[in-house]
Amino acid sequence: MSSSETAGHRRDPYEGFPGRVGRTFGESVPSWPRRVRPRTGAPNVVVVLVDDLGYSDIGPFGSEVPTPTLDGLAERGVKLANYHTMPLCSPARAALLTGLNPHRVGYSFVANADPGFPGYGMEIAGDIPTLAQTLHDAGYATYAVGKWHLTRDSASSAADNRANWPLQKGFDQYYGVLEGLTSLFHPHQLVRDNSPLDIDEFPDGYYYTDDITDQAIGMVKSLRAHDADKPFFLYLAHNAVHGPLQAKPEDLARHRGRYDGGWDELRAARFARQLAAGHFPPGTELPERNGEAGYEVGAWDELDEVQRKLYARYMEVYAAMVDSVDQSLGRITGMLEQLGELDNTIVVFTSDNGGTGEGGAEGTRSYFSRFVHHPNLPADWNPDVQREIDLIGGPQSLVHYPRGWGMASNTPFRLYKGQTYAGGVRVPFVLSWPAGLPRAADDDGVRGQYQYVTDLLPTLLELAGVERPSERGGVPVQELDGVSFASVLRAAGAPSTHREQYCEMTGNRSYYRDGWKLVTLHRPGAPYDDGEWALYDLRTDPTEIHDLSAEHPDLVKELAQAWEDAAWRNGVFPLADASGGFALRNPDEEALRRPVTLLAGTPELERYRSSRLVAFRSFTAEVALDHHGADDRGVLLSHGDQGGGYSLYVEDGRLRLAYNQYGELFEADAGELPPGAHLVALEATAVADLKWEFAVRVDGEVTGALGPVHQLIGMAPFQGISVGVDRKSPVSWPLWERHRSFRYTGALRSVTYLPGPAAPYDPETVVRALREAAAAFE
Numbered sequence: 001m002s003s004s005e006t007a008g009h010r011r012d013p014y015e016g017f018p019g020r021v022g023r024t025f026g027e028s029v030p031s032w033p034r035r036v037r038p039r040t041g042a043p044n045v046v047v048v049l050v051d052d053l054g055y056s057d058i059g060p061f062g063s064e065v066p067t068p069t070l071d072g073l074a075e076r077g078v079k080l081a082n083y084h085t086m087p088l089c090s091p092a093r094a095a096l097l098t099g100l101n102p103h104r105v106g107y108s109f110v111a112n113a114d115p116g117f118p119g120y121g122m123e124i125a126g127d128i129p130t131l132a133q134t135l136h137d138a139g140y141a142t143y144a145v146g147k148w149h150l151t152r153d154s155a156s157s158a159a160d161n162r163a164n165w166p167l168q169k170g171f172d173q174y175y176g177v178l179e180g181l182t183s184l185f186h187p188h189q190l191v192r193d194n195s196p197l198d199i200d201e202f203p204d205g206y207y208y209t210d211d212i213t214d215q216a217i218g219m220v221k222s223l224r225a226h227d228a229d230k231p232f233f234l235y236l237a238h239n240a241v242h243g244p245l246q247a248k249p250e251d252l253a254r255h256r257g258r259y260d261g262g263w264d265e266l267r268a269a270r271f272a273r274q275l276a277a278g279h280f281p282p283g284t285e286l287p288e289r290n291g292e293a294g295y296e297v298g299a300w301d302e303l304d305e306v307q308r309k310l311y312a313r314y315m316e317v318y319a320a321m322v323d324s325v326d327q328s329l330g331r332i333t334g335m336l337e338q339l340g341e342l343d344n345t346i347v348v349f350t351s352d353n354g355g356t357g358e359g360g361a362e363g364t365r366s367y368f369s370r371f372v373h374h375p376n377l378p379a380d381w382n383p384d385v386q387r388e389i390d391l392i393g394g395p396q397s398l399v400h401y402p403r404g405w406g407m408a409s410n411t412p413f414r415l416y417k418g419q420t421y422a423g424g425v426r427v428p429f430v431l432s433w434p435a436g437l438p439r440a441a442d443d444d445g446v447r448g449q450y451q452y453v454t455d456l457l458p459t460l461l462e463l464a465g466v467e468r469p470s471e472r473g474g475v476p477v478q479e480l481d482g483v484s485f486a487s488v489l490r491a492a493g494a495p496s497t498h499r500e501q502y503c504e505m506t507g508n509r510s511y512y513r514d515g516w517k518l519v520t521l522h523r524p525g526a527p528y529d530d531g532e533w534a535l536y537d538l539r540t541d542p543t544e545i546h547d548l549s550a551e552h553p554d555l556v557k558e559l560a561q562a563w564e565d566a567a568w569r570n571g572v573f574p575l576a577d578a579s580g581g582f583a584l585r586n587p588d589e590e591a592l593r594r595p596v597t598l599l600a601g602t603p604e605l606e607r608y609r610s611s612r613l614v615a616f617r618s619f620t621a622e623v624a625l626d627h628h629g630a631d632d633r634g635v636l637l638s639h640g641d642q643g644g645g646y647s648l649y650v651e652d653g654r655l656r657l658a659y660n661q662y663g664e665l666f667e668a669d670a671g672e673l674p675p676g677a678h679l680v681a682l683e684a685t686a687v688a689d690l691k692w693e694f695a696v697r698v699d700g701e702v703t704g705a706l707g708p709v710h711q712l713i714g715m716a717p718f719q720g721i722s723v724g725v726d727r728k729s730p731v732s733w734p735l736w737e738r739h740r741s742f743r744y745t746g747a748l749r750s751v752t753y754l755p756g757p758a759a760p761y762d763p764e765t766v767v768r769a770l771r772e773a774a775a776a777f778e
Contacts, residue, residue, distance in 0.1 A: 036139040038231055039465045043436060044345040045135070045233045046332065047456075049096065050325055051089060051147060051181075051242035052417055053427065054355030054409025057322055061428040062270035062277070062411065064258065065322045069330035070430060073347055077432030078445050078489050081279040082496075082542075084512075085353055085453040087417055087424035087505045089180055090122070090149050092352040092453055093237070097130045097150075097169075099457030099468075099482040101502075103571045104128075109506065110180055112153045114589075115581045119571040122152040123164050129472050131457045132170030135233045138466040143219045145212040146176040146237035153179060154589055156189075157606035158196050167194050171235070175215040177208075179607070181715075182239055184208040184246040184321075185395035186641065186729030188607060188719040198603040200727050200741040207248050209240050209321075213328040217335050224339060231464075236332070240321045243358065244367040244398035244643070247320035252393050254323065259315040262300025262308065263404040264289070270411040278446045280542055286412045287543050290403075290423075292521060295357055295415060297404040307362075310389060314363050314401035317393035318409075344435040346463055348456065351427035355409030357416035359400030367398035368643040368716035369662035376761055378689035381710065385663035396733055398643045398663070412543050420503045420510035420519050422544055436463060437489055447488055449496035450512065450538075454482030462486045481570075502566035507576045511563040515539040518549075518559040525578035530560055580767035597752040598723045610639060610720040615713060616686065616763070618756035623648065623680040626747035627673050634724065634744030636680065637751045640717030641729035648682050648696070649726075649735065649742065655680065657696055658732040661709050662716065665732060670696035670704025686711065686759040723751045 014021055019031030059067040060074035061081075086092040090110040091102035098105050105128055106121030113120060124130065132142045144166045151164045156178045166174035175192050182188050187208050190197045216236055223232055259266065271286045289297045303311065329349065336342040364370035366385035387397045406416050413422035429451075431437075439445055461468055462484045471477055483497040500513040507522035509532075520532040533556050535549040549556050567573055576582060592612035598605065613619060623636045630653040638647035644662045648655070655670040673680075681697040690711050696704035719729060724744040730736035758765045 036137070038139040041344070042231045042464055043433060044231050044336070044341060045140075045460055045464060046345055046347045047096075047233075047235050047460075048329055048332075048347070048349045049093070049235070049237045050349075050351045051237075051239055052353065052356050053241055053322070053351035054406065054411070054423075055413060055426055055428055056270040056274065056411035057241075057355065057409050058326070058428050060277075060430055061279070062273040063322070064266075064269065065255075065319045067322065067326040069326045069333060070349060073333070073349065073432040074430050074445065076434050076439060077347075077430060078437065078439075078447055080429035080431070080447050080449075080451055082448050082450050083350065083427060083429035083452075084425050084450065084501070085351070085427050086503065087353050087419055087508070089242075089352045091505070093150055094124065095453045096352075096456055097132070097235075098124060098128050099131075099454050099480040100128060100478060101454060101481045101570045103504070104478070104481070107150070108504070108572065109582075111149055111151060112180065113582055114152060114154065114586050115584045116586065117574060119573070122150075122155075124150065124169060125478075126473070127475050127478050129468070129477055130170045131460065132233060132235065133472070134170075134461060134468055135464070135466060136170045136172070137469070137472070139230065141223050141230050141232040142171045143216065143232060144171040144174045144176070144235040144237070145216045145219075147180065147239045148174075148176060148178045148237070149180045151178050153608040154585070154592070157609050158603075162194050165191075165194060173219055176212055176237070177239060181242050181244070182208065183244065183395065183398070183641065183729050184240065188641065188728065189604070196603070196606070200725055200743070202728065207324075209238060209324050209328055212236070212238070213331050216332060220335065234332075236328075238325055238328070240325055241318060243356070243400035245314065245317045245321060245393065245400055246395065246397075247317045247324065247393045249394070251320035251323050252316060255316040255319040258319060259312040260308070262303075262312075263297070263408040264300045267408045267411045270408070274412065278444060279448075280412070281540065283540070284412070284542055285545055287414050287545050290407050290415060292415070295403065296361070297407050298361070300404070311363060311402050311404070313389055313392050314359075314399060315405045317399065318401055318405065320393070342434075344433075346431065346433040346436070346460065348460070349428070349430040353417045354413070354422075354424045354427055355406040355416060356418070357403030357406045359402050359406070361402055363400055363402035365392065365397050365399050366643070366662040367400055368712075368714060368718065370400065372714040374690065374713060374761075374763065376690070378691070378710075382662070382664075385661075387663065395729070396642055414544055415521070418505060418508070419521060420505060420508040421521065422542070424505075424508075425503065425510075431489060433463065443492055447492060449485070449488045449494070450498055450515075451485045451488065451496060452482065452498045452501050454480070455485050455498055456482065458482050458484040459486050459489070500562070502563050502570065502572070504567065504572050504575070509563060511559045511566070513559060513562065516555065516559065517544070518556060518563065519544070524576070528575060530556065533560060535559075580763065583763035583767045585764060593755050595752060595754045597750050598721065599750050600724055600748045602723050604719075604727055605721040607718060607720045611717065613721075613753045613755045614639070614684070616711070616761065616765070617758045618686045619684050620754040620756070621648075621682045622752045622754065623682075624749040624752075625680065625744075626677050626749070627675055628746055629653070629675040632744070632746030633742075634739075634746070635722075635726045635742045636744055636748060637682070637721065637723055638726035638731050639719070639721045640712065640731050641719040642733065643718055644712045644716035645719065645731040646682075646694075646717075647726050647731040647735075648680070650744070650746075651735075651739075655696065655698065655703065657682065657694060657704060657706055658735060659694065659706055659709055660731045662712075665734075666706055666709060667732070668694070668696070668704045668706035670698070673698065686756070690761060721751075721753070724748045
């Protein structure tokens with residue numbers, strides 16, 4: 001066999017070279033590849049996406065919150081008063097960045113589930129180019145800062161292949177939080193580009209909204225220092241105004257007293273301003289307060305004085321966050337103005353979904369305990385751990401407002417985030433591009449045409465003069481669902497470019513066609529039948545008050561079948577039911593529950609990985625150390641933050657355990673720690689009523705105990721495990737005030753986590769057992 005037959009592929013280095021190559025430079029003619037450049041004068045693109053911002057929460061859409069930057073953009077640009085999105089964050093972000101319906105992309109739900117079906121894959125496939133990838137291929141610089149939430153939580157660790165992290169989806173640089181929420185004073189895990197940052201403490205005065213704004217400005221300034229002409233795409237995705245609500249003191253102070261009149265008064269005032277601005281046709285009615293079971297809102301006047309004071313404070317914090325977002329945008333536009341590029345920058349401002357009711361009827365000062373939805377919560381579970389009112393909005397409180405304020409955020413629409421009624425899916429939208437879309441003197445800038453989140457990608461590509469390719473990397477790309485609405489931006493009388501659209505979220509469904517909307521409010525576990533459907537004519541009833549399903553049964557049947565067809569075509573099925581499918585996880589995740597040894601100096605273990613070691617189970621954490629006496633002190637291990645967690649530490653020669661039960665602090669003294677080599681063990685035993693009992697052992701002998709206490713479940717502990725330090729947001733605020741992150745000064749060798757068997761009430765264990773029993777019966 002010849003060597004040519006055994007050799008692998010080898011490309012001729014001169015093949016296709018357009019110049020000429022001789023034996024010397026003098027005998028050769030050089031040639032250089034042409035760099036991809038956008039068209040001359042191509043605009044910059046800035047997309048600002050806010051989290052859980054309701055339709056009426058900014059000045060141009062009726063709010064009393066001062067938003068001067070947005071007011072200015074709206075005065076020079078266009079407001080889409082009938083823009084729709086998905087009712088939950090990850091699906092909305094997937095649709096915005098790809099132009100495809102989110103189920104097709106694999107985002108039927110937030111990226112915190114993995115039930116094992118195509119619509120829940122939580123990964124953007126290679127044949128679906130993102131807006132960033134298409135603009136990058138066309139020669140744009142591409143930057144993302146803030147919330148990502150398109151990486152499955154189990155794929156957010158530094159050990160993952162990062163295939164679905166921002167840089168692999170077309171961005172040159174990224175800075176922010178991969179997950180869906182975080183503390184704005186102490187972000188739980190910041191990522192720069194492809195690497196989580198190892199941070200012990202944030203500087204005094206740190207605020208995440210300011211940080212991501214600083215980072216965005218730095219990226220653009222760096223670009224301009226190196227290239228004066230290259231256009232950029234900046235995706236600025238705020239974690240604000242998602243819970244937990246937290247605001248800087250100076251912002252909060254500006255809104256004191258603003259909401260003492262309550263949500264009923266606020267809602268009426270915002271609606272009046274919306275009508276005056278021409279957002280709705282004459283005769284549009286403001287619905288009664290939400291009254292659906294589980295979503296109802298009472299009258300403000302029926303609250304007592306203590307409740308009104310507390311609830312008003314929650315809304316002051318929320319308004320301060322909206323204020324801060326506008327300040328952030330003002331800094332971005334101010335930089336563009338300094339560069340002389342503001343007029344030739346397309347600025348888009350919108351929200352991923354409507355305002356939320358997740359704070360419950362009363363709101364909460366302990367966000368993660370309110371967030372738990374286990375079916376068997378014990379009678380003494382507390383979804384609202386008390387906090388002094390002066391702490392609300394600061395780093396020690398993780399609060400959310402009562403759903404009455406969520407109703408006001410969504411003025412004039414019904415219901416909230418998560419539902420397919422307008423309150424969940426109709427959000428503010430402002431677009432400004434003075435150089436490319438100058439407003440005529442007789443144009444008020446309000447557009448009433450129906451448009452959908454998938455339309456943004458093709459619109460921005462058309463405005464930028466960039467063609468979406470039919471293939472990428474030799475692979476055909478999937479077709480778009482969105483349609484450009486550039487014609488609507490240019491002419492107030494242009495027809496909507498989006499005639500019909502299905503929607504689905506956890507069984508809530510809707511179908512829109514030419515002004516008619518078929519919609520359900522699905523009760524979890526209820527059958528999916530035609531009795532759920534309501535029908536509204538949005539042309540005369542945009543606030544979805546008058547159900548016409550009884551008058552138009554044939555239209556109900558026609559649109560219901562259209563929804564069914566669209567659902568199969570887009571990968572919507574299977575729908576959520578009472579079988580508990582959302583609790584299931586990929587069996588490969590069992591590897592995350594194996595014992596793990598963390599050596600001294602190991603960076604913080606990622607949140608989800610950490611949670612798998614302790615959730616719904618007994619566990620032991622063994623600390624191997626050499627203690628040299630009273631001078632050695634500090635944290636041995638910590639897991640969690642102000643929203644819930646536990647830490648083991650040595651102070652004044654004594655071993656102590658701190659347990660933060662969703663904001664309520666318990667402490668136990670485990671005795672003096674003598675000098676010498678020790679194995680210190682923290683043992684947590686899962687007992688009835690979703691509780692743990694803790695024991696602290698030193699070299700096998702029990703020296704301290706604590707409990708029973710409520711287990712940390714759901715999203716808590718939200719900060720991962722740290723060895724030898726309590727990073728960022730502390731488990732114990734008093735300890736942090738005394739010592740900050742309190743690194744252990746002795747010789748800590750390792751911390752080993754030994755997860756025990758799952759407790760019988762572990763949701764995933766319950767679902768798997770039921771399925772195995774059913775399979776055996778069949």
